[in-house]
Amino acid sequence: MASKATGVVGKVRQVIGAVVDVQFGDHLPAILNALETTNVGNRLVLEVAQHLGENTVRCIAMDSTEGLVRGQEVRDTGAPITVPVGPGMLGRIINVIGEPVDEEGPVDAIEMRSIHQPAPTYVEQSTEAQILITGIKVLDLLAPYAKGGKIGLFGGAGVGKTVLIQELINNIAKAHGGYSVFAGVGERTREGNDLYHEFIESGVNKKGGGEGSKAALVYGQMNEPPGARARVGLTGLTVAEYFRDQGQDVLFFVDNIFRFTQAGSEVSALLGRIPSAVGYQPTLATDMGALQERITTTTKGSITSVQAIYVPADDLTDPAPATSFAHLDATTTLN
Template identity: 40%
Template sequence: MKLKPTNGLITSVSGSVVLITFAEAMPQMGELLALGGETEDLMVVVGAEDQETVRALILGEASRYARGIQVKRINQVLTFPVGQQMLGRVVDAFGQPLDGGPALVGKDTRPVERVARSSVGQAGVSRQLIVTGIKIIDLFTPFVAGSTMALFGGAGVGKTMLLTELLHNVIRTEPGKTVSVFAGVGERSREGLELWQALTKSGVFASTSLIYGQMGETPVVRFLTAQAASTLAEYFRDELGKNVLFFMDNTFRMAQAGNELSAMMGVLPSEDGYQPTLESEMAHFHERLASTAKAQVTAVEAIYVPSDDMADHAIQAAMPYLDAVVVLTREAYQQGWLPAIDILASTSTNLTPTVVGEGHFRAALAVKKVLEKARGLERIATLMGEAELAKDDLLTLKRGRKLRNYFTQNFNVAADQRGVAGVLVPLQQTIADAQAILDGHFDGVPEQDFLYIGAAEESRHGQK
């Protein structure tokens, strides 16, 4: 079959990966190709097999692709719509509405694949503390503008709920000046609906853009969802000069989608089973979210931990780009502590006197010290009984229990499900309460009265 110079011929189809042979005029990396000239069926070039054959990823339904079908170059790259019109909208990785709203036709667009901005412009960026109203986050893993926080945990421990509460609380602190971009990668569509409902009810959806590629989508769409959301965040930061709150659920699913694509393309995995390009993919994604002197990007990522193994390579690949690590555990969840955060396993580079202040810093360290000692005493008490503990040790154990219970909290986004209104606690109140419990001002109050309260004083009146 004789081909036109701009046409190619599909020679192989494997899942979402196709091989296309061109007699001449080979397409470039990132270029879009159309199936039979129909722009509804597109592919994006991701590599070259040899001097005549390119490898491309199918961006839509793969059932219409077969060997022998002609492919046409359309001289375009994959783009994503940007601008103010993206706020208050729910779209997929290609900018197609998922909310029943009007199509984003003829709007301003930007290429999805872009080179990360140089980090030179980050010099002099202020590190402003953002109070979330979540006691356990504000005290132990402070949320700082321009930083990146990750919520690690296995399935069903409350990562998405905590991420949604953070989005709900933080975006209301600077209305108009700050916008939010949420990337839903490989998660349930039900969670996306619940997030949309919560944001709409609270009145903050108008300054939020949701980009979804749920778990039922192909690995191509799931992987590109994260890149599309990064493109929109870059536009708000660079072109509009707005501070961006970037939320992603789930970073592990992006890595997983990349691994699926790597396997489809026949690339040999690394020793741990993941794609050999995992580190570079993580680096490219996170470096695009850098802050500049003009505006800041503050990121929060939910990261699934397979088999609750923090040593998993996908987990470790994300670690170098994080300022705060929040670990949610099944043990804490089973104890009824929500958010189910392991305080001793969670860390933050922002927990320093220069960032949070001397009083905050000392209070957090003192609480951690008591909790660590109480954890060891709990094991002894379980084996031998509390009566065998020394008086000082028993006092430390009880204060540790009260502190741990105090850091439970009802969430605003869970108010409808739990039937209990959420609560926000000022940072200074949290610091003062923690110090008061440490100093023994609440020694006469039962431990259970500290569960799901706001200020510690509520425990004296049994307020829940």
């Protein structure tokens, strides 16, 4: 049975790409617990994904495992991955484990929250319907979006999903009084860098964060291992949930939800799970539901989410985009 003890030290038994097996003496960390070790002088976080026997766990690494060796010590933190939340996040860029990556010093956090949170109950959810004015005439006239809803932008490669998301950020986030959170999930680092500088130049954010900044950026881009790409959406959502719980109307932009599914698929085979349709993970619908069900409007505040969704080979029946459809309030397909 999983034990609640913290600070217990185990050892690396094997490393298979992004997956690491860790053995403990007479201790078994709980599923989703964060384990910590150092790799080439940097903090490396591993998330427990499976129990293998009575004292061994299989974990997913949140950063590169290159340089990790057998017998290396790993410490159980006794809790899931926690990230800083609060107004100090505005104007800053953090990674999947909440570390600042913009070289502007430590983040000023009000509290630390686990990236794994339960979805709001039916009683807590709001049912009020309002139109979200985007300022893009063709959308507002032909395919209006709901405030506090989930919006999907579907399309193949190079059709303009990211450009449309950036235009929506430009129109809504700048005119919008509340806060925005942008989660870059497995997309180009160049686009993330452009967005960061664009926010500073347009006055949405102040360099280094602080008073007057309105957007928080959470990045786990293409160059990151699958563990980071599979969890960075949850990190961004945790930051957005804090603002929602404070009574704010929050805008939550995700580019790209498909990369979240793709990352889950990459680690699924390494974890020994039998692939499902088209080679995706058997837990595809559950993984998607765990993320999407948390993106909701409550009686305290709202989260309006705009998500770019890549359509592999322009096939809308592919399991990844098809699973996303069920969760969305509005869809726009680009081709």
